Amino acid sequence: MTETPALQQKRPGRIARVWRPLTIAALALVLVATGMLLRPLVFPENHSAPPILSQVEIGFTQDMTAHHEQALIMVQRLDPGVDPTVRQLAQQIADTQRMEIGTMLGWLRLANASPDSKHPMSWMSSTAAHDHSMPTMTSTNSTSMPGMATQTELDSLATARGKDAEIQFLQLMLRHHTGGVAMAKAADQLIASGPVKETARGMITTQSQEAGLMTIMLAQRGSQPLS
Template sequence: MWWPAALAATVALCLGVPALVAGGSSASGTDTVAAAPVDGSPEAGFARDMSIHHQQAVDLSFIVRDRTTDTAVRNLAFDIINTQANQRGMMMGWLDLWGLTPSSAAKPMAWMQMGHSYEPHDGSLMPGMATNTQLDRLRGLSGREAEVFYLQLMLDHHKGGVEMAQGYVDLAKNESEKRLALSMVIGQTSEIKLITEMLAERGAQPAS
């Protein structure tokens, strides 16, 4: 079930990560190497927090996959599982390369440096994340009810994810991680439009 994340971590470590520590070229053409990010940096904080955020999106998508036969919803869930599991694997691989732990005692989103006021509750650690109560409710639904509730939860999830990814883009010092965050902004913004249309097709509205 979790092979995409493991594969992505391996790819990040073996191929993609060296670009993160390459600082560019000097005027003489000699390559320079930047220091690895440290605890408390936006790079470390974003990798840790977005990994948690992505993991819940994967969990939500696995739940709905087994509770509906609707092709469009199952295809969306499959895309989210593969995309976000792979992106999570990359971020976890970077943390390992930097010699940092996959989690820290810092308050979620503290790295955004903007005094974020979101208060974690019932398992929802960051904006857009579903609560434990909502996860339990989704597990108890099936058919159209499961589809609609999943789409509502994922719409909010993507909105929170876009906010966090854009927050990192605005602070980024590592170009590879910045490109990944920007791809999240673009990809999830596109899926927000798709999910909104899918809700309308089912005669439903966003939850918030």
């Protein structure tokens, strides 16, 4: 069928009307994409990602990792021949604190922070450390971390046997837990929210329960906690 001259004249107009909106839409997309690419150059963005851990969280995590590591040393130096109840408690402490060490080292890696603190307990030197409601920190060695055993005490534990080993272990670990609870309470008060705060609270509960049990076990052996 041969098109009439009238139809031939209408077709280009009709095609133009179809393609014109498509052309405009494509041009708009190009302009939007160009604007997105040029925006950082024209209007530099100054958005910095928030830190994974605060300085208090990093300091507490570093110090508590070192604190836990000494607890593992105490368990390793305990005479294998002690009463099964003492051995079972020691293994429970080791299992719990080894798991917490892994968690805390993972946080420090994510935060690109060293696992060791050059200035132990420096996270307590802020203005909050002067708050009289904060737990009192007492230490037995130069690290300033409360509850830590001296090298002489660790060496004595390694050579102790039988009931003497049980008493030394319970005394040292009880003092160690008391110091750990004090650190965890301080972190709980200084940290607003988050997993580090929740972990600190978990430590308070677990170590307080274990400390109560060790106090009873010492009394059963006619001994008292260390001052």
